Amino acid sequence: MAGRFGFLLILSxxxxxxxxxxxxxxxSELYRDPPGSETSIGGGITNEFVEIMNISRDTVDxxxxxxxxxxxxxxxxxxxxxxAGYDSCVYGPFFLRPSxxxxxxxxxxxxxxxxxxxxxxxxxxxxxxxxVSDNDLGNGLQSDDGLxxxxxxxxxxxxxxSLAADTEWKGKTIPNEKLRLSELSDIEGVSIVPVxxxxxxxxxxxxxxxxxxxxxxxxxNSWFAEWIENPDCTEQKNSCYKMRCLTTDTSVISNxxxxxxxxxxxxxxxxxSFQGAFFETAFEAPRNCGDIVFTIDNRINYLVGSKSYSSSxxxxxxxxxxxxxxxxxxEWFELVNRSELNSFDLAxxxxxxxxxxxxxxxxxxxxxxxxxxxxxxxxxxxxxxxxVSVKLIEPPRWHTLNNAADTILLISxxxxxxxxxxxxxxxxxxxxxxxxxxxxxxxxxxxPTLWKVNSIPAPGVSDNSIVxxxxxNISPIPFSPNGDNKNDVLTITIPQIGQSATTVEIYxxxxxxxxxxxxxxxxxxxxxxxxxxxxxxxxxxxxxxxxMTADGKKMIFRNKGILWR
Amino acid sequence: xxxxxxxxxxxxxxSISAELLRSPFPSGYSMGTLGAIIHDDIADxxxxxxxxxxxxxxxxxxxxLSIVNYYDKMNNLxxxxxxxxxxxxxxxxxHILLKLNMSHFDALSTYFEQSASLSxxxxxxxxMALGIVFSxxxxxxxxxxxxxxxxxxxxxxxxxxxxRVNISFKCRNLVVKKTQTPGVDPSLQFTxxxxxxxxxxxxQGFLIEIxxxxxxxxxxxxxxxxxxxxxxxxQIAIANNPLQVGLGIAVSISKGLFTGSxxxxxxxxxxxxxxxxxxx
Numbered sequence: 001m002a003g004r005f006g007f008l009l010i011l012s013x014x015x016x017x018x019x020x021x022x023x024x025x026x027x028s029e030l031y032r033d034p035p036g037s038e039t040s041i042g043g044g045i046t047n048e049f050v051e052i053m054n055i056s057r058d059t060v061d062x063x064x065x066x067x068x069x070x071x072x073x074x075x076x077x078x079x080x081x082x083x084a085g086y087d088s089c090v091y092g093p094f095f096l097r098p099s100x101x102x103x104x105x106x107x108x109x110x111x112x113x114x115x116x117x118x119x120x121x122x123x124x125x126x127x128x129x130x131x132v133s134d135n136d137l138g139n140g141l142q143s144d145d146g147l148x149x150x151x152x153x154x155x156x157x158x159x160x161x162s163l164a165a166d167t168e169w170k171g172k173t174i175p176n177e178k179l180r181l182s183e184l185s186d187i188e189g190v191s192i193v194p195v196x197x198x199x200x201x202x203x204x205x206x207x208x209x210x211x212x213x214x215x216x217x218x219x220x221n222s223w224f225a226e227w228i229e230n231p232d233c234t235e236q237k238n239s240c241y242k243m244r245c246l247t248t249d250t251s252v253i254s255n256x257x258x259x260x261x262x263x264x265x266x267x268x269x270x271x272x273s274f275q276g277a278f279f280e281t282a283f284e285a286p287r288n289c290g291d292i293v294f295t296i297d298n299r300i301n302y303l304v305g306s307k308s309y310s311s312s313x314x315x316x317x318x319x320x321x322x323x324x325x326x327x328x329x330x331e332w333f334e335l336v337n338r339s340e341l342n343s344f345d346l347a348x349x350x351x352x353x354x355x356x357x358x359x360x361x362x363x364x365x366x367x368x369x370x371x372x373x374x375x376x377x378x379x380x381x382x383x384x385x386x387x388v389s390v391k392l393i394e395p396p397r398w399h400t401l402n403n404a405a406d407t408i409l410l411i412s413x414x415x416x417x418x419x420x421x422x423x424x425x426x427x428x429x430x431x432x433x434x435x436x437x438x439x440x441x442x443x444x445x446x447x448p449t450l451w452k453v454n455s456i457p458a459p460g461v462s463d464n465s466i467v468x469x470x471x472x473n474i475s476p477i478p479f480s481p482n483g484d485n486k487n488d489v490l491t492i493t494i495p496q497i498g499q500s501a502t503t504v505e506i507y508x509x510x511x512x513x514x515x516x517x518x519x520x521x522x523x524x525x526x527x528x529x530x531x532x533x534x535x536x537x538x539x540x541x542x543x544x545x546x547x548m549t550a551d552g553k554k555m556i557f558r559n560k561g562i563l564w565r
Numbered sequence: 566x567x568x569x570x571x572x573x574x575x576x577x578x579x580s581i582s583a584e585l586l587r588s589p590f591p592s593g594y595s596m597g598t599l600g601a602i603i604h605d606d607i608a609d610x611x612x613x614x615x616x617x618x619x620x621x622x623x624x625x626x627x628x629x630l631s632i633v634n635y636y637d638k639m640n641n642l643x644x645x646x647x648x649x650x651x652x653x654x655x656x657x658x659x660h661i662l663l664k665l666n667m668s669h670f671d672a673l674s675t676y677f678e679q680s681a682s683l684s685x686x687x688x689x690x691x692x693m694a695l696g697i698v699f700s701x702x703x704x705x706x707x708x709x710x711x712x713x714x715x716x717x718x719x720x721x722x723x724x725x726x727x728x729r730v731n732i733s734f735k736c737r738n739l740v741v742k743k744t745q746t747p748g749v750d751p752s753l754q755f756t757x758x759x760x761x762x763x764x765x766x767x768x769q770g771f772l773i774e775i776x777x778x779x780x781x782x783x784x785x786x787x788x789x790x791x792x793x794x795x796x797x798x799x800q801i802a803i804a805n806n807p808l809q810v811g812l813g814i815a816v817s818i819s820k821g822l823f824t825g826s827x828x829x830x831x832x833x834x835x836x837x838x839x840x841x842x843x844x845x
Binding site for chain 1: 635636637639640641642643644645647672673674675676678704706707714746747748749752778779780781806807809830832833834
């Protein structure tokens with residue numbers, strides 16, 4: 001499995017769906033090589049699936065729909081009997097509504113999961129289940145198979161619906177040779193998904209979350225958006241983008257606002273003007289001043305670009321590690337972006353120790369503010385053990401973490417040391433095969449990292465009830481206690497570090513203490529924007545200072561926020 | 566009527582233009598030096614932003630510029646700061662000193678305040694000056710649909726220069742245009758101060774601020790300013806409620822003055838300020 005993502009070059013093919021410029025059905029996920037041998041019941045060929053999605057504004061009739069991998073043509077048919085445990089899925093009628101996904105499954109899928117329940121796919125509710133008239137999808141999907149969906153017969157193509165292949169196919173004749181979607185012989189257990197399809201050259205790549213049957217990650221509230229960075233920007237300080245959007249919402253005709261912000265400042269905005277089904281625009285945004293966000297209708301955000309990581313950012317940190325893996329498990333460690341404003345691209349970041357470092361990924365993977373990512377040796381075995389939805393990165397080569405004691409360095413793509421942690425089993429009582437959760441936020445040079453043995457590993461989860469958090473958080477920023485039931489209170493999240501006594505104090509911008517909360521025992525504290533005398537606190541900046549004593553050690557956390565009315 | 570008018574003026578004190586700096590530091594003093602709480606008008610008549618500047622009649626006009634960065638980095642939003650930029654100018658015509666100031670305050674690139682103020686100080690008798698100021702302030706925030714708030718305030722001051730001391734009274738933030746939103750209009754504040762002129766041991770000052778709206782309305786500030794050379798001065802100040810300690814240096818070259826100050830708040834850390842002034 002190691003080195004699998006060495007092939008993570010984005011594959012290009014021709015997932016054609018826009019015949020005549022009109023969107024229709026797209027092959028939105030292709031699971032060609034499930035784990036296990038091809039012939040095994042439960043896993044293997046019986047778990048293969050083709051996911052399709054209707055990205056048009058019209059309901060699409062699925063009759064006379066065929067699929068072929070070039071070696072065999074199969075008629076797509078309705079799933080006959082509901083599958084136990086899949087009550088939330090849809091078994092008819094034989095059409096696909098806008099934004100709806102359908103899964104074309106192997107006919108033996110029911111028998112397979114009855115034989116081995118652990119192999120059952122987790123499908124999104126509302127997914128239409130389909131199958132084919134033959135025993136297998138195509139002739140059983142090979143790890144380099146492409147696929148064509150078309151309307152017609154086993155002998156003739158009326159219309160190509162969607163094509164996921166390296167080469168374009170035109171004409172009405174059935175392909176007489178295998179359709180290929182690149183050579184990827186060792187991608188067992190991971191599906192491929194389209195990463196770009198709104199522009200002329202559709203591209204497929206590995207699914208970051210291994211498989212996501214019935215759910216197409218590219219859709220956001222019925223919208224799709226893609227962008228291309230133009231390197232020939234007239235202004236060197238700017239980045240130039242070409243943006244293309246599509247919606248399946250039939251109510252959207254015009255008058256939809258869009259805007260682009262960079263570092264929180266709106267740099268351009270306008271109203272969408274659709275050309276057919278698409279909206280297309282080009283824009284410039286200042287480079288390296290923060291997140292470049294494209295927003296549709298003031299509610300749907302696309303993170304287009306981010307600033308480079310610099311030594312002053314100091315906000316991407318290692319928060320949990322799992323260096324002692326049991327048999328069948330994989331090593332992993334967790335990162336978080338503690339910035340509340342900036343995203344960072346993890347492409348070409350490295351981890352390791354002073355002797356050996358390896359690259360995390362060569363892909364552009366943006367880590368949003370407060371977002372977690374897990375770096376693991378093997379995504380498939382990781383997903384098998386942890387049922388959490390978290391961004392995963394499997395480096396092309398794994399730097400093995402020492403079971404007893406080690407140092408982990410994290411180095412940015414700009415060769416800035418972002419973090420360094422160390423651990424030593426001699427100093428960690430009762431540490432067997434658990435994860436270690438980091439307690440200290442800022443580590444002094446040369447000092448040991450503070451860890452807590454976590455009996456229930458929680459990779460990528462920030463839920464306070466599960467994970468021991470090691471810092472105070474306040475939200476929202478700004479908060480507006482004006483009685484409109486929106487952001488009316490400030491929630492102060494209190495670190496849960498052992499037995500501790502906690503005091504939270506609110507300070508005005510002038511530095512005066514205006515509110516105190518004593519003897520807090522809950523994991524959160526709420527401030528309603530009033531001073532101790534009940535009067536409204538002034539608008540503007542304020543400060544939250546938390547003092548806590550844990551294990552005889554005094555800790556102080558300080559956050560700043562904005563109050564607005 | 567005239568007596569009543571003068572009495573009215575006595576309770577309307579000069580509010581200096583730079584006072585509108587959004588500062589946690591002693592009000593009524595240098596906008597640039599922050600930590601300095603001694604009237605350098607007495608020492609070297611440099612800081613026009615202070616009330617007693619009216620007492621110095623050796624200059625005709627001038628301008629000043631200051632920037633303040635507030636408090637230490639904190640555990641969140643470490644890449645966003647709080648700062649204020651202020652620019653002002655003044656002109657003396659006979660016994661009247663006119664001042665104009667504009668400032669911009671930015672908190673975390675999210676919350677903004679812009680203010681402009683116009684003030685006039687004038688002598689009613691040889692040792693006593695009165696002043697009045699009108700200010701407008703716009704407060705806005707990014708990312709929230711609520712519109713900006715506008716506030717209009719006025720203030721005034723009286724300053725009496727005696728042989729060995731200077732006494733001043735001041736009132737700030739008399740709201741003349743209210744917003745309907747609680748917590749936006751600034752709080753009314755009264756100040757009373759006494760300063761000594763420069764001597765071998767420098768000059769000293771003591772100030773009391775009263776903000777009736779506050780839970781703890783009283784605050785005192787005291788400090789020392791001493792000029793080590795003709796061109797080099799040092800300042801130290803301490804204040805309570807909240808406890809703050811300020812240190813500053815001042816460099817005077819020809820018609821220009823540069824000061825740099827740091828002020829510590831026991832809970833929130835250090836703030837830094839720079840001031841550039843020019844007078845003719």
